[in-house]
Amino acid sequence: MLDVLRLRVLDAVARHGSVTAAARELHYSQPSVSHHLARLEAETGAKLVQRAGRGIRLTEAGRLLADRAAEILGRLDSASAELAAHTGLRAGRVRLVAFPSALGTFVPAAAVRLAREHPGLDLRLAEAEPPEALAMLRAGQADVAVTFHYGTTPPEEEEGVRLTPLFDDPSFLVTSAAVPPTGALAAHAGAKWIAGCDRCRSHLLDLCAGAGFEPSIAFTTDDYVAVQAMVAADLGVTVLPGLALSAHRHTDVTVTELSGSTRRVYAATYGTPPDPPATTALLQALHSPP
Template identity: 75%
Template sequence: MTIDVVRLRVLVAVARAGTVTAAARELHYSQPSVSHHLARLEAETGAKLVQRVGRGLRLTEAGRLLAERGAEILGRLDAASAELSAHVGLRAGRVRLAAFPSALGTFVPAAAARLAKEHPGLDLRLMEAEPPEALRLLRSGEVDVAVVFRYGGAGPEDDGVRLVPLLDDPSLLVTAAGNDRAADLAAYAGAPWIAGCERCRAHLLALCAEAGFEPRVSFTTDDYVAVQAMVAAGLGVAVLPRLALSAHRHPGVLTSELPGPARHVHAATYGEPPDPPATAALVAALLRAQLGAGEGAGDGVGPSLSSSVALQTAVPVPGS
């Protein structure tokens, strides 16, 4: 069985856009052309990929399966194309990075500016994504580097993901200015807590469990700016990573570094070494840029992105 890449791209566009009309607009094709490509793809695969629903079309189970695998295949093809372009000598080509919000608010812009200065012909794309989503984008070939974090002694990633350590990011107890209680978690066992979503608060729960209590979470938000504003207003206390305080520091909060293991921030790449030149250049820029990122909360945000750097937003994800 031979599958035409152009027709596969049409199917993926239909799955992503939701309708033939929207896919045609995205691909700059006519609607009859999209329908023709879908019909030819069905003939090539011998599978029913779309079915009519009223005046529109929707993917069958086989169509959804092929679209999912097709997105991964196209991502790897696009990545290969970018890598080959990069081998020209970093005078051209594209490299794509996904990173969590507080990394984007601290050392990533400095790395992006450095990369743009050293390799002005290189097209850098940035996406905001939390580690699980960033790793999915990396594995599917939609990004070339993912900045991720991990807590504790978690084992290595599997299936080809390689991690380059960037920095250790300690946890800080965040309380309102003027508070005179001891700077340890146990002193706030009865206080209201401000925490992230159910998936994001695991580290806080583990820290509090070690201190002998379960926090009473009164407010839930993954926005570290909002967390600090609520703490400053006396609505509760929180634990934040130092990078979050480096990206934005509210004048009305106090911070105390907590004992115990920090979260480990890594640059993740995918596939067998060595990395393509553009990917290696980006990782090197991240390594150099992060040197001052963890020096202390409230040190400000790194340099602004160069105009040659495109900043994109992926799916809406919790900030951290």
């Protein structure tokens, strides 16, 4: 009996004309694609691919099977879509990965709305910063990834990833309550600074550069509870997004909103539309601001 997974590999190789491109589409390693092709040849007893310079091409038998594979896979995908539409949202699973302060603020409220409107859905949650979350999305380990992007320019486009804007999250200067409050970054040019995740660190460096100085970064942590504890102890100053302060606010810090400094929060999905009904329902539940 032919293995459907290996038929998908052959179909991808036939459409792209290379193992490398097929591996990229399927999120496999190149050796894995080559292994599946070899196993398919062993199962069929036919030579399906042959070397052609630095690449490969299908043999006559390979082309015949690839054509049939495309038909079979199309029918399977159609049956899956029809079944999902028939089943609707009465059952099933949907997976969400999000950065920590999103999980600590608006995601639980979205989960409550989803459960109220579609009680049969099983929502699975995972935590990851945007780069890792998008990798999980592309690898098929999540259906929706909540991510963010700083600045006024659009985020970098990634093949197959679709971004739905959710809301803008303002940035705040966070200082010890013992320090006289000021909203000017330059007033803290000589202070020690605390940086967060890679994207937040880059944003901090850009803000300080715009204020005419390079910050002296003494500590780095993406734990916004620890960051505020260090600021409260007057070990440094920092910039935090509003969501982090909504999730946790230390009583001994002073926060001042930084005008014109925001990050846009997105819900990311992967693949061509339309999304499965459960994914669409989750997107709708997320689309209300915190």
